[in-house]
């Protein structure tokens with residue numbers, strides 16, 4: 001008999017994602033095991049109305065859950081892949097990468113306008129420098145301001161008139177069953193997704209072999225491959241989701257096709273590159289070299305100075 005304690009943050013999205021993984025695990029679970037959800041409040045959940053980039057968002061949501069895993073208070077935890085820091089603390093491992101939900105971003109606007117038809121000077125809410133840069137590259141006449149809080153809070157702020165539109169991950173919206181609120185799903189050539197967006201990471205202790213065996217069955221090897229390419233690319237920039245970096249991989253036959261972007265938060269310059277091949281890590285490294293040659297490092301140093309890193 002074993003009771004597996006599954007940690008989750010308390011937001012609707014985190015709980016939904018965790019339950020989704022638990023449902024898929026039930027089929028693969030040894031009959032003498034049971035799963036129990038444990039809801040935690042993390043510091044990241046308590047910080048509202050501040051740009052995530054200003055509070056040093058990297059790994060903020062993840063750290064406290066990791067400590068609970070190491071202490072044995074939790075046995076596994078489900079995270080949005082895009083919130084996962086590049087390196088894990090010793091003793092923990094990624095037991096599974098689940099099949100990817102739609103990786104694109106979406107626009108929700110009060111009046112039903114698309115990104116193309118929003119009126120000049122319209123105010124778009126997003127705290128992501130990646131989204132800000134791409135919005136302004138496409139529509140330099142729009143204004144972008146930070147919006148924080150969970151998805152409910154952001155929607156409410158827009159409906160109250162604080163913003164004309166907001167941009168969110170379509171995956172989160174779909175998981176909450178809010179598709180009908182979406183005005184436009186943004187194509188990747190306009191809004192390249194964040195590294196890992198739409199995939200979930202299941203974390204557990206590295207020496208918990210029984211757990212790892214069960215988690216293998218909810219692992220999606222194709223998602224795992226493209227995520228490895230994306231994260232290899234991102235890791236070279238020592239950047240999390242608080243920097244204006246995007247990376248998106250797909251499989252074409254046996255080959256991983258990876259597109260990456262590094263931009264100034266104003267949208268100019270916006271550097272973009274592509275790489276393809278069968279070795280995920282090599283593809284990621286080649287794309288890094290391509291963008292470095294275009295001046296990505298200098299650009300990011302300037303951005304980091306600007307946001308006080």
Ligand SMILES: NCc1[nH]cc(CCC(=O)O)c1CC(=O)O
Pocket residue numbers: 080081082083167168169171172196197198199241
């Ligand atoms: N940055 C917060 C965050 N982390 C994961 C998601 C959505 C789900 C996902 O990307 O997998 C979101 C919300 C958003 O960016 O709109």
